[in-house]
Amino acid sequence: xxxxxxxxxxxxxxxxxxxxxxxxxxxxxxxxxxxxxxxxxxxxxxxxxxxxxxxxxxxxxxxxxxxxxxxxxxxxxxxxxxxxxxxxxxxxxxxxxxxxxxxxxxxxxxxxxxxxxxxxxxxxxxxxxxxxxxxxxxxxxxxxxxxxxxxxxxxxxxxxxxxxxxxxxxxxxxxxxxxxxxxxxxxxxxxxxxxxxxxxxxxxxxxxxxxxxxxxxxxxxxxxxxxxxxxxxxxxxxxxxxxxxxxxxxxxxxxxxxxxxxxxxxxxxxxxxxxxxxxxxxxxxxxxxxxxxxxxxxxxxxxxxxxxxxxxxxxxxxxxxxxxxxxxxxxxxxxxxxxxxxxxxxxxxxxxxxxxxxxxxxxxxxxxxxxxxxxxxxxxxxxxxxxxxxxxxxxxxxxxxxxxxxxxxxxxxxxxxxxxxxxxxxxxxxxxxxxxxxxxxxxxxxxxxxxxxxxxxxxxxxxxxxxxxxxxxxxxxxxxxxxxxxxxxxxxxxxxxxxxxxxxxxxxxxxxxxxxxxxxxxxxxxxxxxxxxxxxxxxxxxxxxxxxxxxxxxxxxxxxxxxxxxxxxxxxxxxxxxxxxxxxxxxxxxxxxxxxxxxxxxxxxxxxxxxxxxxxxxxxxxxxxxxxxxxxxxxxxxxxxxxxxxxxxxxxxxxxxxxxxxxxxxxxxxxxxxxxxxxxxxxxxxxxxxxxxxxxxxxxxx
Amino acid sequence: xxxxxxxxxxxxxxxxxxxxxxxxxxxxxxxxxxxxxxxxxxxxxxxxxxxxxxxxxxxxxxxxxxxxxxxxxxxxxxxxxxxxxxxxxxxxxxxxxxxxxxxxxxxxxxxxxxxxxxxxxx
Numbered sequence: 029x030x031x032x033x034x035x036x037x038x039x040x041x042x043x044x045x046x047x048x049x050x051x052x053x054x055x056x057x058x059x060x061x062x063x064x065x066x067x068x069x070x071x072x073x074x075x076x077x078x079x080x081x082x083x084x085x086x087x088x089x090x091x092x093x094x095x096x097x098x099x100x101x102x103x104x105x106x107x108x109x110x111x112x113x114x115x116x117x118x119x120x121x122x123x124x125x126x127x128x129x130x131x132x133x134x135x136x137x138x139x140x141x142x143x144x145x146x147x148x149x150x151x152x153x154x155x156x157x158x159x160x161x162x163x164x165x166x167x168x169x170x171x172x173x174x175x176x177x178x179x180x181x182x183x184x185x186x187x188x189x190x191x192x193x194x195x196x197x198x199x200x201x202x203x204x205x206x207x208x209x210x211x212x213x214x215x216x217x218x219x220x221x222x223x224x225x226x227x228x229x230x231x232x233x234x235x236x237x238x239x240x241x242x243x244x245x246x247x248x249x250x251x252x253x254x255x256x257x258x259x260x261x262x263x264x265x266x267x268x269x270x271x272x273x274x275x276x277x278x279x280x281x282x283x284x285x286x287x288x289x290x291x292x293x294x295x296x297x298x299x300x301x302x303x304x305x306x307x308x309x310x311x312x313x314x315x316x317x318x319x320x321x322x323x324x325x326x327x328x329x330x331x332x333x334x335x336x337x338x339x340x341x342x343x344x345x346x347x348x349x350x351x352x353x354x355x356x357x358x359x360x361x362x363x364x365x366x367x368x369x370x371x372x373x374x375x376x377x378x379x380x381x382x383x384x385x386x387x388x389x390x391x392x393x394x395x396x397x398x399x400x401x402x403x404x405x406x407x408x409x410x411x412x413x414x415x416x417x418x419x420x421x422x423x424x425x426x427x428x429x430x431x432x433x434x435x436x437x438x439x440x441x442x443x444x445x446x447x448x449x450x451x452x453x454x455x456x457x458x459x460x461x462x463x464x465x466x467x468x469x470x471x472x473x474x475x476x477x478x479x480x481x482x483x484x485x486x487x488x489x490x491x492x493x494x495x496x497x498x499x500x501x502x503x504x505x506x507x508x509x510x511x512x513x514x515x516x517x518x519x520x521x522x523x524x525x526x527x528x529x530x531x532x533x534x535x536x537x538x539x540x541x542x543x544x545x546x547x548x549x550x551x552x553x554x555x556x557x558x559x560x561x562x563x564x565x566x567x568x569x570x571x572x573x574x575x576x577x578x579x580x581x582x583x584x585x586x587x588x589x590x591x592x593x594x595x596x597x598x599x600x601x602x603x604x605x606x607x608x609x610x611x612x613x614x615x616x617x618x619x620x621x622x623x624x625x626x627x628x629x630x631x632x633x634x635x636x637x638x639x640x641x642x643x644x645x646x647x648x649x650x651x652x653x654x655x656x657x658x659x660x661x662x663x664x665x666x667x668x669x670x671x672x673x674x675x676x677x678x679x680x681x682x683x684x685x686x687x688x689x690x691x692x693x694x695x696x697x698x699x700x701x702x703x704x705x706x707x708x709x710x711x712x713x714x715x716x717x718x719x720x721x722x723x724x725x726x727x728x729x730x
Numbered sequence: 731x732x733x734x735x736x737x738x739x740x741x742x743x744x745x746x747x748x749x750x751x752x753x754x755x756x757x758x759x760x761x762x763x764x765x766x767x768x769x770x771x772x773x774x775x776x777x778x779x780x781x782x783x784x785x786x787x788x789x790x791x792x793x794x795x796x797x798x799x800x801x802x803x804x805x806x807x808x809x810x811x812x813x814x815x816x817x818x819x820x821x822x823x824x825x826x827x828x829x830x831x832x833x834x835x836x837x838x839x840x841x842x843x844x845x846x847x848x849x850x851x852x
Binding site: 037074078198204207212237262345 | 746750806809812835850
């Protein structure tokens with residue numbers, strides 16, 4: 029397996045950070061004084077900056093740095109969090125996203141404008157923001173310098189230095205290894221090192237983890253003084269360090285090193301090896317009682333470590349296309365499994381049959397597992413609507429409250445991706461056409477803030493996603509008038525309520541008097557309908573004038589594999605999605621003859637129209653003596669399909685049909701059967717509509 | 731035997747870069763995703779060095795370092811932290827908490843390896 033490209037990892041991570049920042053800001057908008065939210069946003073910006081710089085996204089790093097600096101004022105309480113600030117940072121976030129996506133197309137002007145906006149938003153203490161903006165580039169350019177100064181100086185004459193170093197008492201506990209420091213000094217040139225044990229306390233007062241030694245080093249080197257100081261870079265601030273150049277005469281320039289040595293003459297021989305000679309101070313720093321425990325540690329440790337690593341591996345990030353590949357394989361396996369079961373079914377070999385059953389069970393379990401792998405909670409989809417609502421509110425001057433329900437509902441990843449655009453459109457539509465301005469709402473006796481509810485729930489093999497608003501509702505008369513004006517329906521044509529409402533999904537239909545900024549972008553509701561239908565879903569609309577509307581999308585949970593009912597009509601075999609099947613009945617030849625021309629069956633006191641697939645598909649064959657009716661429904665409407673034989677259930681891997689078959693409405697796809705032949709998958713939605721139409725015509729005819 | 735290093739960072743891309751740099755130099759690397767995770771892993775494992783970010787959710791790096799230094803078994807374990815130019819006060823706070831040294835982001839993988847070698851000593 030190839031190592032993923034770190035830059036790609038960064039992009040994914042940046043996308044998550046940006047998402048996190050956005051969500052944090054949107055939460056913050058409602059709780060402006062929540063310090064933990066401010067911290068979270070700040071942390072997001074900080075990480076984005078740090079990682080961005082690591083991977084060469086310099087424009088991003090520098091822009092984010094300025095934002096972070098400005099936002100830091102809020103974090104430190106120097107400026108208050110305001111809606112304006114939230115808006116400014118949100119806008120800046122969008123710019124960051126474009127810098128992540130297209131680092132080469134840096135738009136400096138936009139960046140500057142956004143920063144100015146942001147700095148105004150935090151400019152509470154006057155002048156200060158400008159200062160932060162100016163100090164920033166300095167800080168940035170300073171970074172690489174540290175690494176380069178080290179060996180920059182030219183080689184010089186060897187000089188002898190007298191170095192005296194006393195590390196803080198806790199230096200070793202804090203991980204500094206004095207021996208490593210001395211080794212580094214040795215690497216610089218000729219060294220004479222002597223230890224000063226003068227400050228070591230009496231034995232009874234010794235803390236094993238403390239360091240009480242000092243060292244005197246006489247170093248002859250051609251390296252500059254900076255190199256010597258650099259050895260101590262991490263401890264410089266806390267330690268006593270003197271670096272003196274030795275006079276050519278040989279005597280030290282000052283007498284300081286000698287002094288402390290004689291200050292405390294008490295010799296403590298035991299302390300020295302304990303504190304210095306041990307190369308691994310952490311091991312010796314413990315009480316003797318701990319020693320046996322440690323000795324056995326490695327053995328115990330190994331499995332512990334292993335389980336930890338396992339836990340870390342519990343969450344694995346997998347590129348989506350790998351999942352798709354796996355899905356394809358599973359699909360092929362399911363087909364191969366069907367062939368195997370068919371062969372086994374015709375065989376008398378018991379062993380073969382039992383293996384075939386095992387394979388069947390495993391394949392179906394594998395399929396189920398695979399399905400779950402592809403499922404993601406709709407929360408990921410709903411999440412992005414908070415931002416949309418925020419923006420829409422500002423654009424339309426409407427007060428909008430977004431409520432989301434059922435975010436934990438899981439749907440196939442592909443379905444989620446394809447639903448995103450239609451949902452955005454529907455939400456825009458709800459806000460734009462549905463919700464009224466605060467004044468109008470108040471006049472209508474409603475609260476000033478309009479409410480848009482996004483909800484998701486699972487029902488059988490479908491997920492139902494609905495967009496509900498408490499706005500003005502759909503005006504049927506206006507819809508009808510508009511449809512007549514644009515020639516979609518003829519005046520006086522009888523339409524059911526649902527039919528009138530479905531008109532808004534007709535191509536070229538728009539009820540908005542003026543094309544606003546939000547809607548009317550060329551993407552009509554017809555595109556929404558097409559997308560949903562392509563997902564084998566349906567759209568229902570409910571609306572009460574003055575109260576609001578609800579648009580529900582019913583989408584199958586998954587796209588790639590369905591459970592189907594395999595039937596035979598004439599000599600052809602067809603698949604009916606099992607989720608749509610309500611029941612199967614027998615149609616005796618008597619009933620068939622009796623109902624000729626009327627095509628209705630009475631099903632528990634209701635008349636259900638049925639379609640003879642034999643006629644519909646023009647098979648030109650004689651019907652079987654005992655035909656079957658498969659009753660299918662789309663939730664609301666139902667229709668019976670007359671077939672010659674019901675073969676049984678069949679796990680169906682859906683293969684979409686070629687573009688040449690775009691106009692074919694009766695079938696939604698094809699699948700390969702166990703024997704390698706192709707069966708077409710019936711499009712239930714279309715057949716139900718056809719059945720209902722037939723019913724309507726018959727009614728008209730009387 | 732190669733040294734075991736625990737890297738603690740909430741950024742997966744930084745974790746990945748550090749891991750690639752350190753394993754490339756022959757070290758064994760264990761990763762933790764935030765301060766809390768880092769603390770647990772450090773306490774239950776046996777590491778020769780810890781390399782940590784400071785700004786992290788669920789316990790930041792400074793709190794983690796403080797906690798570690800309160801644990802006897804973690805005394806003496808070198809802890810390096812990653813920081814940026816802009817937060818100099820973080821640097822002194824991390825030092826005070828008991829960190830051994832630091833590396834300024836952005837850094838080159840080589841710089842990290844060099845520093846780790848240096849702090850681990852010979």
